Amino acid sequence: MSHILDGKKVAQKLKDRLKIEIENIKSKFDCVPGLAVVQVGNVAASSVYVKAKTKAAKEVGINVFDHHLEATTNQDELINLINQLNNSEDIDGILVQLPLPKTINEEVVLNSILPEKDADGFHPLNVGKLSISPKNDENLMIPCTPYGCLLLLKELNIELVGKNAVVIGRSNIVGKPMTQLLLKESCTVTTVHSKTVDIESICKNADILIVAIGKPEFVNKDWVKEGAVIIDVGINRVKINEKKSKLVGDVLFNDVEPKVSAISPVPGGVGPMTIACLLRNTTTSCKNRLIN
Numbered sequence: 001m002s003h004i005l006d007g008k009k010v011a012q013k014l015k016d017r018l019k020i021e022i023e024n025i026k027s028k029f030d031c032v033p034g035l036a037v038v039q040v041g042n043v044a045a046s047s048v049y050v051k052a053k054t055k056a057a058k059e060v061g062i063n064v065f066d067h068h069l070e071a072t073t074n075q076d077e078l079i080n081l082i083n084q085l086n087n088s089e090d091i092d093g094i095l096v097q098l099p100l101p102k103t104i105n106e107e108v109v110l111n112s113i114l115p116e117k118d119a120d121g122f123h124p125l126n127v128g129k130l131s132i133s134p135k136n137d138e139n140l141m142i143p144c145t146p147y148g149c150l151l152l153l154k155e156l157n158i159e160l161v162g163k164n165a166v167v168i169g170r171s172n173i174v175g176k177p178m179t180q181l182l183l184k185e186s187c188t189v190t191t192v193h194s195k196t197v198d199i200e201s202i203c204k205n206a207d208i209l210i211v212a213i214g215k216p217e218f219v220n221k222d223w224v225k226e227g228a229v230i231i232d233v234g235i236n237r238v239k240i241n242e243k244k245s246k247l248v249g250d251v252l253f254n255d256v257e258p259k260v261s262a263i264s265p266v267p268g269g270v271g272p273m274t275i276a277c278l279l280r281n282t283t284t285s286c287k288n289r290l291i292n
């Protein structure tokens with residue numbers, strides 16, 4: 001039997017801590033962190049995430065400013081809005097939900113967010129800081145999903161130093177920052193991707209395996225080492241029949257679970273942690289503004 005990493009529970013613990021921090025900020029400085037949530041268009045999955053992020057932010061006492069723009073919004077209009085948010089004293093964090101419509105250059109938009117208000121930690125300055133700072137400094141703006149994965153790992157109270165960690169996927173949102181975070185924990189990190197030769201045998205060597213490939217139930221028990229720790233970042237909706245669908249991860253859970261020492265489920269694993277880390281970044285940004 002493996003340990004099932006309960007992301008909901010760990011996320012709640014972090015949110016409870018943030019709620020207290022925000023109450024303290026309020027009583028000391030008479031203000032609370034503000035988060036602007038920007039969505040362009042109506043991608044169904046984005047609407048679900050934005051709703052969950054907004055709800056969670058309000059629960060911990062963050063002021064949320066919703067900006068839901070038409071799918072026809074052009075890049076200049078979006079950047080104008082970001083400039084306003086950059087200049088607003090009420091806003092500590094700006095989240096632009098991805099993906100953006102094809103007509104908008106994501107890189108230009110993300111770079112227009114002030115680094116200190118970059119709630120996702122995607123700005124090049126924050127990416128650079130993450131890569132050169134020697135440890136997981138509490139003032140850093142850290143990409144939410146990989147940071148959530150790291151906090152889940154830390155819940156296990158296992159030694160990370162010297163462990164073989166393999167990250168499947170090299171996206172800017174998950175794979176690359178995950179690699180940096182694990183490196184800072186002194187893991188020996190290998191990042192594998194679609195062009196890697198013989199991924200399976202590399203994964204089989206992993207003490208810690210982070211799976212972010214976006215292919216439903218792709219990783220089976222033949223990919224994993226006995227006793228490994230598995231973090232499943234995938235969120236894939238698959239059809240059960242004509243009417244019904246369900247969410248599954250990138251890992252074939254029932255096949256892998258008996259072989260490993262710990263595994264995160266989907267749903268209820270990384271997802272809630274991503275949201276809690278967004279709230280952490282927003283609160284960190286507010287503290288950086290007021291205190292540092």
Ligand code: GUN
Nearest residue numbers: 095096097098099120144
């Ligand atoms: N789309 C998928 N994941 C994310 C994320 O972590 N942040 C943003 N802004 N968009 C996303």
